[in-house]
Amino acid sequence: GENVEQHPSTLSVQEGDSAVIKCTYSDSASNYFPWYKQELGKRPQLIIDIRSNVGEKKDQRIAVTLNKTAKHFSLHITETQPEDSAVYFCVLSKGSNYKLTFGKGTLLTVNP
């Protein structure tokens, strides 16, 4: 079945630095890879997604890369700001399987 491993579990950076979160998966049929940001006590918020026919996608300071051969995908945040502090989840789904499978999350702390 679907499984996704996420690293690191915690990440602390200085404001202005870059942050990278990496995820690996096992099921090659996975074809949709969204990333969600969840602030403390708030709902998970979709911040960017990528589909298996695309290798990279960028939205302002956020980018996601996908390597289908190696079965891993990554989130890159540049010029981090304190408001980027949150838990970030990598997620996947496949084909007609409508459920989202979440990683365990990365607690990102951006220090001013």
Next chain:
Amino acid sequence: DAGVTQSPTHLIKTRGQQVTLRCSPKSGHDTVSWYQQALGQGPQFIFQYYEEEERQRGNFPDRFSGHQFPNYSSELNVNALLLGDSALYLCASSLAGMNQETQYFGPGTRLLVL
């Protein structure tokens, strides 16, 4: 444009009781999924409703059941509550068809079972 809404925001129950949680999808969406998020964990898929039927189910016991109404809103029912059912219950909505995997979450209902 109304986002996904859930009620109640918080709930306290005792073991053995039953609970009903409610969700209204984002305007224009027709599909509702439910997730359970234990403290410090990622959300776990419970089930998804489309056209008033359960379309897919995760690894949850039959104590967890649901319903979808003609206006696309949905309920999650949990019977015979256990202490381990304490969690944040999230509802997510999406639109069937192209990009149906794109799901938007509600604020959740925090359930505490004593």
